[in-house]
Amino acid sequence: MEKPEVKRLLINYKTLEEFQNFREYGAPELSMKEDLQANIIENDSESPFYGIYYGNKLVARMSLYRVKGKFDQYFEPPQDYLELFKLEVLEAYQNKGYGKALVDFAKSFNLPIKTNARQRSDEFWNKMDFESVTYQPMRDRGENPYVWYPEGVKEQVLSQEQR
Numbered sequence: 391m392e393k394p395e396v397k398r399l400l401i402n403y404k405t406l407e408e409f410q411n412f413r414e415y416g417a418p419e420l421s422m423k424e425d426l427q428a429n430i431i432e433n434d435s436e437s438p439f440y441g442i443y444y445g446n447k448l449v450a451r452m453s454l455y456r457v458k459g460k461f462d463q464y465f466e467p468p469q470d471y472l473e474l475f476k477l478e479v480l481e482a483y484q485n486k487g488y489g490k491a492l493v494d495f496a497k498s499f500n501l502p503i504k505t506n507a508r509q510r511s512d513e514f515w516n517k518m519d520f521e522s523v524t525y526q527p528m529r530d531r532g533e534n535p536y537v538w539y540p541e542g543v544k545e546q547v548l549s550q551e552q553r
């Protein structure tokens with residue numbers, strides 16, 4: 391199978407309309423729409439989302455934020471890392487390698503990655519070579535963090551106060 395092409399998504403009405411096909415549609419999408427309507431952001435400005443199109447249809451997406459090293463509580467040595475949110479493949483397009491293609495794209499920045507695994511997706515993340523971290527209630531607040539370590543990076547051990 392040909393390798394799916396991952397594209398940076400632009401913020402415009404077409405993209406916002408496509409987002410409505412995804413189950414996880416909420417505050418970030420709505421605020422994008424409001425910002426667009428109020429001209430706070432320009433049409434076709436870059437969004438934090440990346441996606442895969444099948445023809446003209448957006449069938450898979452994720453968002454990626456780069457977190458500054460000074461806020462890093464997950465990796466040793468502490469460094470800039472990527473926070474991966476909202477990975478979702480439309481149901482009819484699942485199990486065709488699109489989820490993996492997005493995760494591989496995120497890995498290609500060669501920064502550590504942190505995500506919050508949804509219920510019952512642990513098996514998928516294990517397959518993607520992500521690992522769960524030692525749960526720290528103060529830091530993780532009920533999330534189910536999974537991380538990917540590039541070469542030379544390991545889990546950060548938090549001090550007693552940080553847990």
Ligand code: COA
Nearest residue numbers: 477478479484485486487488489490507508511513514517
């Ligand atoms: N549980 C276990 N393994 C899974 C899986 C799941 N839910 N979904 C896919 N896999 C496996 C595939 O079998 C494949 O394995 P292989 O390489 O040995 O063949 C590998 O993971 C890659 O699969 P891929 O085709 O890239 O998965 P996908 O495109 O369907 O994307 C999800 C995976 C989970 C992102 C997608 O199914 C989805 O959006 N599901 C609904 C939302 C969700 O659960 N999101 C979880 C992320 S927070």
